[in-house]
Amino acid sequence: MLELWRRVKNWYYHWYLNRRYPRVKERGLTRAKAKLGVGKGWHNLVDQVYDICDVYDIVVSDVKQKYAGLRVAWWWPEHAEDYEPDYDGVTQALLTLEDDSYRICEECGQAGEPVEVHGWWYTLCAACRERMEAEHDKKVDRIVASSG
Ligand SMILES: [Zn+2]
DSSP states (O other), X not given: OHHHHHHHHHHHHHHHHHHHSTTOOSXXXXXXXXXXXXXXXXXXXXXXXHHHXXXXXXXXXXXXXXXXXEEEEEEOOTTHHHHOOOHHHHHHHHHHHHHHGGGBOTTTSXXXXXXXXXXXXXXXXXXXXXXXXHHHHHHHHHXXXXXX
8 A cells, every 4th residue: 555655656746747847858957057047146055956956866957047036947867766755855845945045135145035126036135136226227328328
């Protein structure tokens, strides 16, 4: 009975991950390459993601910022069945890191919050938000000046 339950749970997990992360590549992103996808302030979060994934041989296929939050797409390896990881626990740990990103400035790593800067959402501290808005304004000024 327990064996059947384990199989059902495993099947469900494959189905769920397949649905959530279709067309995943077997060869995932390296840790260094993943860091290029987000700001320096989140590199520590990305390291924590990889520290977990390395233990379980999880394939990370995508790391990015979306709507101010960290998004990680990942995949259990085929041989995960052999070592029966705590699927729920590992999934929860990775989702918790995504949640944490909403409180960490993506630019500098200080405490931050989701903010909108000219139509785009980021998680930023007050100083980085100010800088980003100023940079945007400068860009707009240049475009206006060059088209004027
Ligand atoms: Zn900041």
